[in-house]
Amino acid sequence: MLGIIYSILAGVFISVQSAFNANVSAKIGGAETTAIVHGVGFLASLILVFFLKGGDITKIGDVNKIYLLGGVLGVGIVFSAMKGVSLLxxxxxxxxxxxxxxxxxxxxxxxxxxxxxxxxxxxxxxxxxxxxxxxxxxxxxx
Structure with a gap:
């Protein structure tokens, strides 16, 4: 059940974020919006790390390096969704x-x-x- 709740939240967040980003992009530009969104997101993720704890950052060396490109994909997600919402x-x-x-x-x-x-x-x-x-x-x- 918890997986369903998280999945619903992700769907809501993607839709709302895309609309927010399209509005910001109309004022300041797509690349600029993407950078700001990820900067604010980085700060929010640090807060999550601080409060949730439970992981082990020292094991980063055990991770396949290609999987660290998830952040780059995140940039593509934000930029593409923002432009799609703006255009369609x-x-x-x-x-x-x-x-x-x-x-x-x-x-x-x-x-x-x-x-x-x-x-x-x-x-x-x-x-x-x-x-x-x-x-x-x-x-x-x-």
């Missing part, structure tokens, strides 16, 4: 984002990419993806 509107942009995210997540699960556990592809997953894509098309049609 929040609902259409986020609906495309969700379908793309699910397609990639299914590939990661199916092939066990990036050290993740393999989860076999069942018939219902591609069917669900096709229904989602159809939903986006119906949602956007005028």
């Amino acid at each position: 509107g929040a609902a259409f942009s986020i609906s495309i984002l969700l379908v793309a995210q699910l397609l990639v997540a299914v590939a990661i699960d199916t092939f066990g990419l990036f050290g993740m556990e393999k989860i076999p592809l069942s018939f219902n997953k591609p069917v669900g993806l096709l229904i989602m894509i159809a939903g986006v098309l119906v949602f956007q049609s005028k």
Whole structure:
């Protein structure tokens, strides 16, 4: 249940953040907004580290260095979502984002990419993806 709650929160945060960032970007620019968002996010993450504790930063040497590029991907996420919302509107942009995210997540699960556990592809997953894509098309049609 906790995983569902965190996933719902992430969806809410992505949508609201993208709208906030699009508004900031309209005033100061996309790259500038991305830098500010990550600076503020860095401060917020330090607060989380301070209060939550429980990890062990000294084990950073044990981490595959490619996985440290998550921060770079975060920059791409913020910039791309912000531009998508600015150009397409929040609902259409986020609906495309969700379908793309699910397609990639299914590939990661199916092939066990990036050290993740393999989860076999069942018939219902591609069917669900096709229904989602159809939903986006119906949602956007005028």
